[in-house]
Amino acid sequence: MARKIDILTLFPEMFQVFNHSIIGKAREKGIVEINAVNIRDYTKNKHKKVDDYPYGGGAGMVMSAQPIVDCVKAVKQNNRGKVIFLGPRGKTFNQDMAKEFAEENELIFICGHYEGIDERTYKYIDMEISLGDFVLTGGEMACIPIIDSICRIIPGVLSSSESYTEESFYNGLLEYPQYTRPEYFEDIKVPEILTSGHHENIRKWRRLQSLLITKRRRPDLFNKFELSDEDKKLLRNIKITMK
Template sequence: MKIETLSTFPGMFDAVMGASMMRIAQEKGILEFTARDLRDWTHDRHRTTDDDPYGGGQGLVMKCEPIFEAFEEIASEGASKPYTIFLGPQGEPFTDALAIELAARDRLLFVCGHYEGIDERAYALADKILSVGDYVLTSGELASMVVIDAVVRKIEGVLGDEAGAIDESFYDGLLEYPQYTRPAVYRGMEVPDVLLSGNHAAIDRWRREQSLKRTLCLRPDLLETANLDAADHAILASLKAAMPR
C-alpha cells in the first residue's frame, strides 16, 4: 500500500512513521509512506498556505489553490488516482470497519487541515471525510496519524501474529478481554486461575465471557451491532441478571 499525506507540517509524521509497526511495515515493503509539504505548491516568497476568512472572524483558513494544485500533481504521479481523505468534525466517525475498508485500497492520500479549517471548496477533492471524535485537535496531522496506524495494522503481513488483529477490540464489535503476563501474583493481585490452567477451551470461554462482560459494562452501545450467537446472548442474559439494580 502507498500512503501519502499533504500538510503544512510534514515533519510531524517523522516520529510516528519511523517507529514500531509503521517502520517495520515500510522495511518489509508492505507500506510506502510519503509526507508531502503543501508549501511546495505555493507561489509567493513566504510560501503562504492560509489567509483571513471571508466574512471576518478569528484565525486563518487554509487556501484551496495549493491543495488543488498539489492534488493534481500527486494524482498524476501514480498509475491510479489516490483515494483521498480529509479529516474534520463534519466527517463520518472513524471505526474499525472503516479501517478494514481503507486497508484494502492500494493508495491513500490524507489532506491535513490546520488553523481554523480549510476553504470549503477543497472538499470537492475528498472521497471520504473522517472524524476521529467529537473534540478539537490542533491539526489534521494528528488525526491522520490515528487513522493511518489503525489502517496499516489491518494490512496482511504487518502484524507479526496474523491472529493478533482478530483478538483486538472492535474486530467483532466487542471490547477485548483482559490481558495478563508474568508474574502470576503482584502486590496481592493474582492472574485468574483459568489462564494458568493450560485448558485452552476453558481459556477461550473465559475470554469470550470477559469480552462480553467488559462491553456490557463499559460500552453497551456496541452490543447493538456486535456479531453475537446464541451462546453469547445466553452469557449476556446471565451477566445482566447478576448485575445490581
C-alpha cells in the same frame, strides 16, 4: 506491491513517528509506503503563504485552495487512491472504516489547519472523516492514529492476524483481560483458567469477559452487537452461577 499512503500536510516532520516501531518495520519490509508531502511546496505565493483571511470576516485564517489543489494534482500522478480530508464535518472514524481503508492499495490524506480549508477545495476531496467531536490543533494529530490503525491490519504488518482480530472494537466488543508473569502480583493471582492449559475453556472465558466488559463499560456497543447462540448461552450461565 506496497500499499501506498500519501499525506498532504504543512508539517511533514510530524510523521517521522512512522519511522519507528511496527509501522517502521513494515516500511522497511516494503509492505507499506508512507510519504509526507509539504503543501507549502506547491503555493504560488512568493512568501510561501498557504492561508489568508476569510471573506466576510471572522477570527483566524483559512487555508487557500490553490496550494492544496495543486498538491493533490501532483500526488495524483503517482497515487490514484481516494482523497480523504481530516475535518470536523466528516463521519467519525471507527474500526470498520479502518478495515475498509486497509483493503485499498492507495490512499491520499489531507491535513487541514487554521480555521479550515477554502470550500472550493472539496471538489477534489472524495471523503471527509473526523476523529471525534472535539477540536485539535490540526489534521496531523488526527491523521497519525488513523493511519496507524489502518496499517496495522494490512496483511504482514503484524506477526499474526490474531494480534488484531482479538483486540477491542475489531469484532464489535472490547478486549478481554490480559495477564502475564508473574502468576502472583501484590497477592493477586492470575485467573486459574488461564493456567489450566485447556484451550477451549480459555477461549470461552475470554469471550465471556469481552461480553461482560463491553456490557458494563460500553453499553452503546453492546446494544448494537449481535449475540451468537454461544454468546447467549455464556451469559445465561453466568446469571445462573451468580444466583
